[in-house]
Amino acid sequence: MKCSGLIDDTVTVSIGGEAGQGVGRSGMLLGKSFMRAGFHVYGNIDYPSLIRGGHNYYTLRASHRKINCIPEKPDLVVALNKATILLHQEEVNSGGGIIYDEKERIEKNELSRTDIDYYPIPLIDIVKTLGGPEIMRNTVALGSVTALVGLDPNHLKKIVSETFVGRENIIKMNMEAIEHGWEKVIEYDYGFGCSMEAGVPPSRMWLTGNEAIALGAVAAGCNFYSAYPMTPASQVLHYFTGHDIDTETAVIQTESEIAAMCMVVGASFAGVRAMTSTSGGGFCLMTEALSMAAMTENPVVIMLGQRPGPSTGLATYSAQGDLLFAVYGAHGEFQRVVLAPGDVEECFNLTMEAFNIAERFQIPVILLTDKTVIESHESVEKFSSFVKINRGKLLREWQSEEEYKRYKITEDGISPRIILGTHNAIALANSNEHFERGFATSQAAITKEMVEKRFRKIPHIRNAVEKINPIKLYGSDKPEVTVVGWGSTKGPVLEAIKKLAVENIDVRYVHIRILEPFPQNLDKYLKGKTILFETNRSAELGTLIKLNTGYTFDNIRLRYDGRPFNPNNIIDKIKEVIQ
């Protein structure tokens, strides 16, 4: 039986199995194969916080056009275990199919759909014949996927070979596994009915937001990174620990987030660019030293990758519930900058900007992301635009007869920093309120003067952030509906407005990339009916907008089940509002 086709100009493949069956890795390899073949790809992993067992589910979507999110339903499911069949067969698009092991103990009547194809492939038998480890069954399945979707298996073969470089025996077995998987589909005359056509493969990268943030930091000259493992941000730590030599970075896994943040302050005080990353629970522990960074005026960059809370919450899922915490968390009054990338490319660019802002103004900068942004893979054009490193007022020598004063009162509020160890200069930083020289004080007059010095930076910070597009507009110029969102909401909204444009529904998307200081002139972009989309329960961006502009939204759609929006969520709400 041939499948009748797909629902749009994309193909979506989901791979499901137990933790430990290589679901994430398979998705990563297949995604890269699509990319090499010239497709745009997007991949998202859904997994519980378990190392063995549990259900892992990687969804990969490819198209000739730019892809920003995963859809609600897959076209093809690779079931590495029986549970995947039972859990996901109902959601497969009509005309789609499920690949599974023919040895799976499943009754005919358990295969409930008549409008999709079931593809039993002798996955484990092939692996046994080849003498490979059980986990290799996913390689066989990937071979079958390439045949079904019409993807040249050579791309997959090449990528798998690159992964196991130097291990010839393993490469050989995997090559054969791919071929067998591919041949079985041909042999059984299965055909998926989708013709994948790509042009000349362009120069693209396949990476996650976490990886883009790490690369952005390296491009920005960050050479000190300290962190404590916490999902979903650990991948940044993994990148740095795996690349400390080639990125020329000092990397340390600390005893706690408290230590990680304190180290960033210390390294920054000494004169290097330093960063940490964490999730909400870790950020809680960092707020004390965040406040120290502010008082001592040491630039710091923190990546906060949100997951649902409160407390441990859903460790491996996604949410936008830490917005107000990121903007306001920590004691005392001080200016910070909160940047919120919405996709992989923004992760790279805004991370580079973060270091410049932090150093120019000697303040904390928070990169506020979420699990969907940082753990999803995206194919992007190879990063080619780099932000020029600007270290602000950072001195490397001190010739003056006058004594160096770390907190010198200046017109713009920014006192020159100095590399610690510079001849003739003694630098004293202080978490207490202090004199220009850094000595502690509780005198009223100097306290007022120092508070005002720090606050004089604010207009300059505002000017700087206005230059890096705090608000980005997408979609219609004359919209019937304006959608507002931030972070990972960007992907599904862009997909939705493209689909609605086909139905002549004009929608604009207002993507807010900088949350603090809040951008100017938001109201002038709000045309027609307005809808706010957020993945939290209390519309935190709505609160922030109301506080900063007084604006109240006509309509709000929230999702708080740990999952990102899918385009249909967006489309349904927009249609409801315009009816």
Add this chain to the structure above:
Amino acid sequence: MSIKPFDTSATNTWCPGCGNFAILMTVKQALSDLQIPREELVAVTGIGCHGKFTDYIKVNGIHTIHGRVLPVATAIKVANHNLTVLGFAGDGDAFNIGIGHFPHTARRNVNMTYIIHNNLIYGLTTGQTSPTSKQGFVTKTSPRGEWSIAINPLTQALTSHASFVARTFSGEPKHMKEVLIKGIKHDGFALIDVLQPCVSFNKINTYQFYQERVYKLEEQGHDTSDWANAYVLAEEWGEKIPIGIFYREERPTYKKNFPVLENGPLVEQSLERDMDELFKEFM
């Protein structure tokens, strides 16, 4: 040599007779003897009476927050290993709120000197019980006498594999100076516990208390490479209290974890990287 170059113009607010004065003076003397330029020295302090140290000594410094001396000091050392880093902490700072950092800094063997102003009480907050307060010690917050067992900085250091473990007494400045010089010169993490009377709030562990009890390990022919014996000596607290170097070993330092430091201090390294090379694995 004169200690004048290390003096600052800040007004000292410690209580008259405080043990901190002797520590400050002796640190200045040790640094002066070591002839390390002031610009190459960094003092990192926490919160407590000791915290004001950064105001009173003319070297680079950062007066941090409560309990966080060690991670801040570690990062400064990693960022510029040409600097000599001295951490100062009180007993509350180091062994209550900050104890979580202690074994880690010790086992990493960060090349720094950690000087504990150990007065067995909270001074700046006007007399509460401390983790090093002895059992039965009466304070505002232990009115029936401290009931739990005190933390011993030396055994903590020994079990955390600190590579230099010493104790001295603020009433013995000559001894303190020698220990400080050896600790600062030591290539690795040096813990120096300084017994220091708090004249305002600790009426038990006074100058006289210590003068009657302390004896010097150096005069007993103690073998500083003998970890087990060091531990036994560290437990001694009663009629006699030993001071001196308990344990010392040479072993690889924190630098081993940071290959990038082989290229010189981080602060002097270029920020430019070959991004095309780093992008390759994603293409």
